[in-house]
Amino acid sequence: MNTMLIYRQIYLFIYQSIKLSKSLVIVITILQVLSLAKPSDLYAQTSLLDTYIKEGLQNNQALKQQRFLLEKNLYALREANTLFMPTVNFNTTYSTATGGRRISLPIGDLVNPVYATLNQLTQTDRFPQIANTNEQLMPHDFYDMKFRIAVPLVNAEIYYNKKIRQEQLTMQQAEINVYKRELVKDIKSAYFKFLQASEAITIYQNALNLLKESQRVNESLVKNGMATSTVLLRSQSEIGKIEAQIMEAQNNQQNAAAYLNFLVNRPLESPITIDTAFNTIKTQVPENVALEMGNREELQKIKAGINANQQVVNLNKAFWIPKLGTSLDLGSQGFHWQFNDQNRYTLLGVSLDWNLFASGRNKLKIKQAEMDLNALNAQYTQVDNQLHLQVKTTVNNYLSALEIYQSTQAQVESAQKYFNDAFKRYKQGQSTQIEYLDARNNLTSAQIQQSISLYNVWGKLAEVERVKASYSLVD
Numbered sequence: 001m002n003t004m005l006i007y008r009q010i011y012l013f014i015y016q017s018i019k020l021s022k023s024l025v026i027v028i029t030i031l032q033v034l035s036l037a038k039p040s041d042l043y044a045q046t047s048l049l050d051t052y053i054k055e056g057l058q059n060n061q062a063l064k065q066q067r068f069l070l071e072k073n074l075y076a077l078r079e080a081n082t083l084f085m086p087t088v089n090f091n092t093t094y095s096t097a098t099g100g101r102r103i104s105l106p107i108g109d110l111v112n113p114v115y116a117t118l119n120q121l122t123q124t125d126r127f128p129q130i131a132n133t134n135e136q137l138m139p140h141d142f143y144d145m146k147f148r149i150a151v152p153l154v155n156a157e158i159y160y161n162k163k164i165r166q167e168q169l170t171m172q173q174a175e176i177n178v179y180k181r182e183l184v185k186d187i188k189s190a191y192f193k194f195l196q197a198s199e200a201i202t203i204y205q206n207a208l209n210l211l212k213e214s215q216r217v218n219e220s221l222v223k224n225g226m227a228t229s230t231v232l233l234r235s236q237s238e239i240g241k242i243e244a245q246i247m248e249a250q251n252n253q254q255n256a257a258a259y260l261n262f263l264v265n266r267p268l269e270s271p272i273t274i275d276t277a278f279n280t281i282k283t284q285v286p287e288n289v290a291l292e293m294g295n296r297e298e299l300q301k302i303k304a305g306i307n308a309n310q311q312v313v314n315l316n317k318a319f320w321i322p323k324l325g326t327s328l329d330l331g332s333q334g335f336h337w338q339f340n341d342q343n344r345y346t347l348l349g350v351s352l353d354w355n356l357f358a359s360g361r362n363k364l365k366i367k368q369a370e371m372d373l374n375a376l377n378a379q380y381t382q383v384d385n386q387l388h389l390q391v392k393t394t395v396n397n398y399l400s401a402l403e404i405y406q407s408t409q410a411q412v413e414s415a416q417k418y419f420n421d422a423f424k425r426y427k428q429g430q431s432t433q434i435e436y437l438d439a440r441n442n443l444t445s446a447q448i449q450q451s452i453s454l455y456n457v458w459g460k461l462a463e464v465e466r467v468k469a470s471y472s473l474v475d
Helices: 003-019 022-036 047-059 061-082 107-122 156-223 230-263 297-320 361-427 433-467
Strands: 087-095 102-105 133-136 142-154 323-335 344-353
Touching: 047 061, 047 156, 061 156, 156 230, 156 297, 156 361, 156 433, 230 433, 297 361, 361 433
Parallel strands: none
Antiparallel strands: 087 142, 102 133, 142 323, 323 344
């Protein structure tokens, strides 16, 4: 709205205000302010419905489950980040054995002649005789205790695993937003059904009051000899029929309230407040209602899946990159749990794992991952087309519902005038009871149809908001 148009509206408003009474000026002022207000969504949200929506987004049990899955993916991403960091492990082994293979060492046979010669030469016994040994190969009372520090230097799997985890986190966040939008739409639909049932109760109650009034008229007519007693029986039958419709509407109201309480995770019997702001709707089409599709989370989810699968392809293509790592062992090993300088050791190692030949297995894995990627791209195109079709049909359904509601307004006005004339003639004895009941049935039916069409428009508008992803999901 440009500046000249605003000034023109203000001028017309002041000119009209001078001609009207003080109370009417206040009313027009309110209407002017509301007409200049710019709604944040497809239609201005009332604080009461927003309260139910916020409560549902915070407390809905199914949404909590989705949040737990999101936290799980967040922890998985953090785990992938830790794979780049060093790891420290403590390992201890102890072994003892009896029997098994043995090895004989003829040390005495080899050394004793030499020692004997030396003793003769030195005329001493300084070189004793040594017995042959027979050692067991299986370790007995042996331990090996060490700290191992390992650091990956080059590992493509760790790098691409982190990328995949990031995309999985994005997918889960998109899934949560999809569920949030469905929950918002369901809460609105349930609330509109509750309002429609509540208004139906009011309409039927008004019809019941009219029938009771006509029953008093019938009693007067019968008393004055202007009608037979059968009119009273017919009147009583119509009253029973309306009372049954009231009970049915009350049951619908209770079911809608219970479902709404279920969505917002409250006790099913919790009372629901009626918001009169939805008793009418603007008959002009909101500017926001268009065929353009918003930023749908369904496409974001598939896109994240495509990105994740692309990382799988890249991972499979990186099979030729060797894995390089290093490790440092700080430990001690020996017999009989002896711990001294001779038992302690330090061992530094570098490992290299290079896949040089696998009979074409790696290339086949690449082809499989590429086929998965092509399938996801085709799915993205299909879903995109489906969502555009959904937007078009939903907007058309809303426009059709709005036209139906506009037509019911004229029907209610006509039925009201016809009923007023019929009731006046009936009280004066100028028309039959059948004509009066027919006029009353037409009026009630028209009012019910108007109520249904009104809240059907609100429901269709909520669906348009859903398919356009226009509701703000900021917590």
